[in-house]
Amino acid sequence: MSLENEIDFIQKSESINPSKEYRAKSNVQSFAEYKAIYQQSIENPDQFWGQIADELDWIHREERVSEGAMPEFSFFPGSQINVCQNCVDxxxxxxxxxxxxxxxxxxxxGERRSFTYLQLYREVQKFSNVLLALGLSKGDVVSVYMQNLPETYVVLLSCLRLGIIYNTVFAGFSPEALRDRIVHSHAKVVICANASYRRGKILNLKETVDAALRDEHPVQHVIVYSRIKDMQVSMDPMRDHDYDELMRCASPVCEAIPLDCNDPGLLIFTSGTSGKPKGIVHAGGGFLLGTYAYSKYQLDLHDEDIYWNTADIGWLTAHIFVLVGGLALGVTTIIYEGAIDYPHQARVYEMIEYYQVNKLFSAPTAYRMLMKYGEDLAKKYDLSSIELLASVGEPLNPEAWHWIYRVVGGNRAVINNTWGQTETGGTPLASLPGATPMKPGSCGVPFFGHRLDVVDQEGHTVPVGTPGFLVIRTPFPALARDVFGDRERYINNYFAPMPGTYFTGDSAVCDQDGQYWVLGRIDDVINVSGHRISTMEMESSLISHEAVMEAAVVAKPDDIKGTVPIAFVSIDTTYTANEELSRALQRKIVADIGSFAKPERIHFVNVMPKTRSGKIIRRMLREIIEEGTVHGDATGLEDSDILVTLIAEVNADSSHHND
Structure with missing residues (x-):
């Protein structure tokens, strides 16, 4: 079907209500209740955010809730709060x-450890004193190059306790990517693990740090946590410190310092289309307010929950829904080091059964991975504890939605497919689990205090069921406050395209029930001979074929048709990549969508370029098919080594077709 038919599918989509049992213990228990709270929050957003603030601990609180408008806005100006105090103390x-x-x-x-809130409190105070002893103070920047470890959380919470701005870098990025972030942020300290486990391999993180610091840099100290105790790494006696030794000498008492609600709290880099990645700055107090609210209402977190968000700490989702949002709500959370399908495909199920996880948050790519591993594998484990399955990162296609609802959720769990960006510091679109009817493929409804809209190029609201640009018309606490060192870029990227709004860069549709369907980035809609085709729709068709593990579709310029779709496909190892399979996949898209959507070519590849959050970087795929290489920023790759392999595979495949 064309994009027009996809809109028809959206308008006719089924609704599945949460169970009565789930509704009864939810924070919001009906759609009518959601609509009433939402309307009040839009008419009086200060009242809503004031009520959220009432649930947190403040060091000093002024009466003013907000002032200014986008892009110059603030929340609780002059009020003082400490994120760490709210998450730990x-x-x-x-x-x-x-x-x-x-x-x-x-x-x-297989190692297992646990930290109580009291133990975490003691460790955080000790590491805060470590940072103070090294001369760090409010406003300084540190780079954290660590995997999912309890010590990583101790480090980050200590920074939040002291007003030190942290920047986490995915523990797998190349020396060049790490160096870019260190130098750009003027980091005074790098904190790293000596190594990490990833699919059975040992990654030498300290070696990467040393390579990143070979040339001129601002770093004065490197703190090294020995994840693998008997592994020897090089230590510069003038610069490097052992984490455990520093902690042994540190006092377990360190007061949280008062911080203005709008002071910078964290810095996270996103990949740029070209040039260097941009550092997104979030206000500490604003981030706390927003993430606390998102976690409470969208994940319905309660005291008794066992909650697992599979996100790596290098991805902002882990900061939103675990480090700050989750801990601020006082829940028990799980953090996992490594690949979630290693050492065996059922590791996710094994963890759910062992810990009796009742709320699982992961990426659509992870859910599609489970789908490909098959239903029989899931049946070997007790998954009856699962009450909610949430996702963010990419659109969750309806096929995967139905599969996880039935197989993992037992036809009773709530599926919450959300939408957010690094810049939004959370998920402005999501279901309210006990209140919102579920629609497979939908991103839910606007969150309280967030006025979203779908508009045309002039910024006018488009009719219901019409695709357009997704914008947000109201400021909210977790919205990014700056691009580090480049205020002009911040304003030009997010506010100049449509003054008075935050411009998301995504296309979307709002249906007759007020639910939003995010179709993808604005450039992820292909126009082929006048037919507008959503790449998500084409990818969904490919993924539903039993041979396909992952799929990405991009547009290639064409003199006659304007653009033509090119598909990149990774297949199950039990299948063979050949012309017969290629033609079968082309026929499937034609049957599902129409002959105009038939990919000009299908490239079979073993690897896809992905961000640390699991998103496929389609911009790189476009560059490869157009130019045979990648010229734009490549530092956002989870694994920088795969580009050489990918380019070689595509070029070899192209040569074969040309021959």
Missing amino acids: RHANHPQRRNKVAIYFEGEN
């Missing part, structure tokens, strides 16, 4: 929570 000092497990840690190698 108030639970550690609570008699019913102090001995509650805050973090269960599971290593890829």
Whole structure:
């Protein structure tokens, strides 16, 4: 079907209501209740955010809730709060929570550890004193190059305690990617693990740090946590420090410092289309307010939950929904080191059964991976504890939605497919699990205090069911406050395209029930001979073929048709990449969508270029088919080594076709 038919599919999409049992214990229990709270929050956003603020601990609080408009806005100006105090201290000092497990840690190698809130409180205060002893203070920047470890959380919470701005770098990025972020942010300290486990391999992280610091840099100290105790790494006696030795000498008492709600709290880099990646700055207090609200209402987190968000700490999702949002709500959370399908394909199910996880948050790519591993594998484990399955990162196609609902969720769990960006610091679109009817493929409804709209090129609201540009018309606490060192880029990228709004760069449709369907980036709609085709729709068709593990579709310029679709496909190892399979996949797209959507070529590849969050970087695929290489920024890759392999595979495939 064409994009027009896809809109028809959206308008006729089925609705599945949450179960009565789930509704009964949800924070919002009906759609009517959601609509009433939402309407009030739009008419009086200060009242809503004031109520959220009432649930947090403040060091000093002014009456003003917000002032200004996009892009110059602030929340609780002049008020003082500390993120770490809200995530750790108030639970550690609570008699019913102090001995509650805050973090269960599971290593890829099978190691298991846990930290109570009281233990976390002690460790965070000790590391805060470590940072102070090295001369760090409010406003300084540190780069954190660590995997999912309890110590990583201790490091980040300590930074938040002292007003030190942290920047996490995915523990797998190349020396060049790490160096770019260190130099650009003027980081005074790098904190790293000596190594990490990834699919059974040992990655020498300290070696990467040393390579990143070979030339001139601003780093004064490197702190090294020995994840693998008997592994020897080089240590510069003038610069490098052992984490455990520093902690042994540190006092376990360190007061949280008062910070203005709008002070910078964290810095996260996103890949740029060209040139260097941009550093997105989030306000510490604003980030806390927003993530606390998102986590409470969209994940419906409660005291008794065992919650697992599979995101790596190098991805902002882990900061939103675990480090800050999850811990601020005092839940028990799981962090996992390594690949979630290693050492065996059922590792996710094994973890759910062992810990009795009731709320799981992962990426659509992970859910599609489970789907490809098959239903029989899931049946070997007790998944009856699961009550909610959330996703973010890419569109969750209806086929995968139905599969996880039936197989993992037992036809009773709530599926919450959300939408957000690094810049939004959370998910402005999501279901309210006990209140919102579920629609497979939908991203749910606008969150309280967020006024979203779908508009045309002039910024006018388009009719219901019409695709357009997704914008947000109201400022909200978790919205990014700057691009580090480049205010002009911040304004030009996000606010100049449509003044008075935050311009998301995504296309979307709002249906007759007020649910939003995000179709993808604006440039992810291909125009072939006048037919507008969503790349998501084509990819969904390919993924539903039993041979296909992953798929990405991009546009290639064509003199006659304007553009033509090119598909990149990774297949199951039990299938053979050949012309017969290529033609079968082309026929499937023709049958599902129409002859105009038939890919000009299907490239079979073993690897896809992905961000740390699991998103396929389609911009790189476009560059490869147009220019035979990648010229734009490549530092956002999860694995920088795959580009050489991918380019060689595509070029060889192209040569074969040309011959």
